[in-house]
Amino acid sequence: MTPAARIQAAIELLDSIIAAARAKGAPADRIIADYFRARRYAGSKDRRAVRDLVYRAVRLCGPVPASGRAAMLAVVAQEPAIAALFDGSPHGPAPRAEGEEAAKTGLAPKWLAAALRASGLDGRAIAALMDRAPLDIRVNALKADRATLELPEAGEPLAAPQALRYPSGTPVESWEAYGEGLVEVQDLGSQLIIEALPLREGDTVVDLCAGGGGKTLALAARLGNAARIIAADTDKRRLGNLAPRAARAGAAVDEIVLLDPGREMAALAPIAGKADHVLVDAPCSGSGTWRRSPEGRWRLDPAELARLNHLQDRVLDIAAQLVRPSGTIAFVTCSLLDAEGADRITAFLARHPGWQVEPIALMLGASHGPGWRLEPLRDGTDGFFIAALRSP
Template identity: 65%
Template sequence: MTPAARVQAAIELLDAVIEAARSDGAPADRLIADYFRARRYAGSKDRRAVRELVYRAIRVSGPVPDSGRAALLALARDDEAIAGLFDGSAHGPAPIREGEPVARGGLAPDWLAALLAASGVDGKDAAALLDRAPLDLRVNTLKAARETVQLPVPAHVTDAPNGLRVEPGAPVESWDAFRDGLVEVQDTGSQFACLAVAAQPGETVIDLCAGAGGKTLALAAMMDNRGVLIASDSDRNRLSRLGPRAERAGAGMIETRLIDPGKELAMLAEFAGTADAVLVDAPCSGTGTWRRNPEARWRLTPERLARFVPVQERLLDIGAQLVRPGGRLVFVTCSLLDAEGADQAESFLARHPGWVPDSLDLPLGSPRGKGWRLAPFADGTDGFFIARLTRPW
């Protein structure tokens, strides 16, 4: 592919990403993979260059652009080399026309940027949400120790007790250490969220919204494969991925439960009032993960955010009924919006007199309301809100 053809390919892909964002379609990664699967002639350098252009254009565009061309023109506005590739060549984009639409910059759509600012995320904190994320690993202590794991690339120790950081894009899944279950891909912030559960060997712990089980696997390691660990979720496809991952990790204690939405408590009735800890890693806007999924900010609407909040409330109330007296309810969202964090913790405590917020003093992050916040700029992690709430005796 010529440099101009790469720009045209990026424009076509951005058109698809924009349409998917408007219609709740496939994520950008999948669209890019599908695009090149149908274009085998594109070499690895071409694929890498086009992918880089697509994500640069996504990050530089605040609100949803009018078109992929408008998004690329936003890059061209500040990069003469890209502007020169709008040359009208056979496989390149048409020359730039005076006055044609150019994507507007900024963090996100105005309403969302305002909510983030009201939640204390502005300036450098806001800009960091669009940086490229690092690639973090968690050493699986069921099989290895951080100081003994051998990786084929340089790795740096993180602030998480079993964390390592490697260069973004490293082919982790091809490594022996991954195939043998010695390491899992897990952001440092997510590792800290698991630490807040304070799971101990022999306890009964429920991961209420387990998804594909990344946090469940970390809890199994903390529990040294001893006790009861339930991974429940209403998404069959995501939950089905946990089995092979658990086998690879040697986490044989995990029991999965596919839950019908609205019937969570009935389907976990035998654990009512008995769990030592319940983790509610609730569905949320994902504003803390924009470094990995920058187009997600184009998908979020006021209506969608408004639907997340009551779901989080309901899941917290379900989790509260599973916790034993003196037990722990840990609320986690990968969001930096107070509506999905500090406000939710306050609302829960108002609905449940006697419950007490625990003091979290993690190596990274800072207090936020009755909980704890991790953020990309200050902490180098994905954005998280974490609250640990103790049921009265």
């Protein structure tokens, strides 16, 4: 591909990503993968260059751009050398028209930037959400140990006992150790959360929003398969990945339960009032993971945030039905918005008299309202809020 053709490819991809963001469709990484799957002629250097252009534009544009071309023109304003590539050459972008405007830049739409500031983040902390994230792995303690495991590349040891950090793009999933279940890709923040949970061997633990099972596998590893672990979710596709992942990792997951949205307790009735601990890794905006998926801020609007808050409240109420007397709930969101963290705990306590907030502290981060928060700028992790609740 010529340099101009790379620019045009980035514009086409940005158009698709913008449309998907508005329609709450596929994420950017899947759109990019599908685009190049249909264009086998593009070499690895071309794919890397186009991908970098796309994400440069996404990170630069706070409000949703009008078009991919407008987003790329915003990049031109930062890197004037690219302007010469808008030359109308074959497979390249048409010349810039007189008065053609670039997309507005910024960290996020105004309402969202205001919400982040109201949640205690300053400009530097918000800007850090647009940085490029490293790649963290968890050495699977069921099969190996960080101190002795030999890997193709030496990673940086981190605060969590089995965590290692690598540069973004390190091909960990092609390593033999990954195929054998010796390592899992997992952000340091997620690992620290699992380490901090008040769990004991022999507990019955429910991972209520298990998804693909990243935290489920970490729970099994931390407890040495000496607990009863039940993983549940409403997403059949993601939950379907858990069994083969658990087999590869040697993780004992006692039950995998597919939930019917709106009728969750029908499937969970056998364990109602019996769980020692319920992990609620609740669906959220993902504002704490924008370093990895910066187009996420284009997907969020006040109506979507309200929908997520309703869902978070509902999942917490389900968790309360599962916990035994004096049992605990851990509520986690990968968000830095108080609307998806501290506010949800306050609302839960108002609905459930007698429940109490339990002190919780991680090896990194700081207390935040009724819970604890991790931030990319301060802690070098994805952004998380976690709170622990104890039943009467």
